[in-house]
Amino acid sequence: xxxxxxxxxxxxxxxxxxxxxxxxxxxxxxxxxxxxxxxxxxxxxxxxxxxxxxxxxxxxxxxxxxxxxxxxxxxxxxxxxxxxxxxxxxxxxxxxxxxxxxxxxxxxxxxxxxxxxxxxxxxxxxxxxxxxxxxxxxxxxxxxxxxxxxxxxxxxxxxxxxxxxxxxxxxxxxxxxxxxxxxxxxxxxxxxxxxx
Amino acid sequence: xxxxxxxxxxxxxxxxxxxxxxxxxxxxxxxxxxxxxxxxxxxxxxxxxxxxxxxxxxxxxxxxxxxxxxxxxxxxxxxxxxxxxxxxxxxxxxxxxxxxxxxxxxxxxxxxxxxxxxxxxxxxxxxxxxxxxxxxxxxxxxxxxxxxxxxxxxxxxxxxxxxxxxxxxxxxxxxxxxxxxxxxxxxxxxxxxxxx
DNA sequence: TATTTTTTCGACTTTCGGTCGAAAAACTCT
DNA sequence: AGAGTTTTTCGACCGAAAGTCGAAAAAATA
Numbered sequence: 467x468x469x470x471x472x473x474x475x476x477x478x479x480x481x482x483x484x485x486x487x488x489x490x491x492x493x494x495x496x497x498x499x500x501x502x503x504x505x506x507x508x509x510x511x512x513x514x515x516x517x518x519x520x521x522x523x524x525x526x527x528x529x530x531x532x533x534x535x536x537x538x539x540x541x542x543x544x545x546x547x548x549x550x551x552x553x554x555x556x557x558x559x560x561x562x563x564x565x566x567x568x569x570x571x572x573x574x575x576x577x578x579x580x581x582x583x584x585x586x587x588x589x590x591x592x593x594x595x596x597x598x599x600x601x602x603x604x605x606x607x608x609x610x611x612x613x614x615x616x617x618x619x620x621x622x623x624x625x626x627x628x629x630x631x632x633x634x635x636x637x638x639x640x641x642x643x644x645x646x647x648x649x650x651x652x653x654x655x656x657x658x659x660x661x662x
Numbered sequence: 663x664x665x666x667x668x669x670x671x672x673x674x675x676x677x678x679x680x681x682x683x684x685x686x687x688x689x690x691x692x693x694x695x696x697x698x699x700x701x702x703x704x705x706x707x708x709x710x711x712x713x714x715x716x717x718x719x720x721x722x723x724x725x726x727x728x729x730x731x732x733x734x735x736x737x738x739x740x741x742x743x744x745x746x747x748x749x750x751x752x753x754x755x756x757x758x759x760x761x762x763x764x765x766x767x768x769x770x771x772x773x774x775x776x777x778x779x780x781x782x783x784x785x786x787x788x789x790x791x792x793x794x795x796x797x798x799x800x801x802x803x804x805x806x807x808x809x810x811x812x813x814x815x816x817x818x819x820x821x822x823x824x825x826x827x828x829x830x831x832x833x834x835x836x837x838x839x840x841x842x843x844x845x846x847x848x849x850x851x852x853x854x855x856x857x858x
Numbered sequence: 859t860a861t862t863t864t865t866t867c868g869a870c871t872t873t874c875g876g877t878c879g880a881a882a883a884a885c886t887c888t
Numbered sequence: 889a890g891a892g893t894t895t896t897t898c899g900a901c902c903g904a905a906a907g908t909c910g911a912a913a914a915a916a917t918a
Contacts (some may be wrong), residue, residue: 473896494874505898507878512896516875575775613834617817624816638809638842645841646834669865690905701867706907708865 474512482523489574531556545600590616607648614646670708678719685770724780727752741796786812803844810842
């Protein structure tokens with residue numbers, strides 16, 4: 467009674483690839499089962515609905531993305547680098563699967579928003595901890611850490627995720643980060659390197 | 663050759679009401695034509711697709727929302743009030759159509775995001791002008807105005823649009839606004855009144 | 859009035875998410 | 889091994905919804 471789990475993983479893997487490559491909306495259940503070589507009933511034996519599949523696929527993505535972020539948090543590097551490292555670790559890397567631009571295209575609006583939301587959900591606590599460390603070290607100085615971190619993440623994903631941003635955007639974001647966290651001007655300047 | 667325009671307006675009006683009341687996804691073309699008492703062919707004579715209808719409906723909304731904002735910009739009141747006034751003028755007013763919570767519910771993700779995007783698009787220039795005025799008066803002091811304004815709007819809509827926010831969110835947002843625009847602490851404190 | 863253009867109609871097609879009952883495969887227990 | 893039970897698979901079928909199309913009706917034009 468564990469064949470089911472394997473099958474589900476397999477389907478999840480396929481859905482994951484297809485959702486990323488062609489978008490959630492442009493991938494039909496028929497596409498998925500054709501690729502997997504199974505019947506429709508089988509698909510719906512493993513998943514409640516197409517949307518639930520998306521939910522689980524996003525879960526996989528998040529988990530994967532979060533992995534790296536956690537590493538960075540534990541690492542023995544200066545706090546500002548940690549923060550930047552975490553943010554960078556979960557930005558959709560261009561070199562990856564998303565063939566063709568893909569993930570952020572208007573057709574994928576739904577997937578995009580859902581990912582964004584859950585990513586923020588899971589990463590805010592991690593980043594907040596890093597900021598706490600920074601405060602303990604006298605690098606930052608502020609209250610309401612989770613709220614501040616969340617706003618920073620919101621702006622970051624909304625501004626940088628879709629590629630079209632200017633150097634001025636970067637400059638303002640750096641300024642904003644420093645001011646929101648109560649850091650000395652220049653502390654976060656090296657963000658420039660990572661966004662690019 | 664102008665009966666067409668009237669019909670289209672009528673359809674747009676109906677679609678507008680239904681999209682707001684029940685959400686884009688939950689409104690079928692059949693619903694719309696039933697309400698309008700016309701045949702499907704007629705609908706598709708006037709619109710390319712359901713999505714294009716949404717696009718035009720959003721256009722109507724934006725236009726409408728922007729109206730008030732422009733008034734505020736011209737008004738003879740202190741700049742900080744203008745800014746808050748503009749933002750307030752285009753936040754979905756609860757008392758309005760959106761019966762049942764409605765507009766911001768997860769089902770309406772698509773409509774919601776599209777509105778958000780186009781709203782920011784059209785309002786950033788207006789707000790930027792207000793900020794310019796503020797700078798001229800020595801109330802604010804910053805560069806990269808449109809970028810800063812856009813980020814503020816992003817955070818604002820992402821944080822406050824869906825109802826679930828805390829007083830700490832408000833406090834941080836005020837702090838952020840003042841710091842991003844280079845205003846004296848306390849300048850924007852009255853935002854508190856308007857959110858909530 | 860004749861003709862041309864615009865508008866309307868509604869049956870039909872296609873696509874897609876989802877259901878269901880029954881068969882097959884895998885597992886359990888004596 | 890064989891009977892019985894549970895899990896997994898199958899694919900025909902369903903209903904909803906977006907979109908098409910040719911032809912008729914209405915309106916404008918000459």
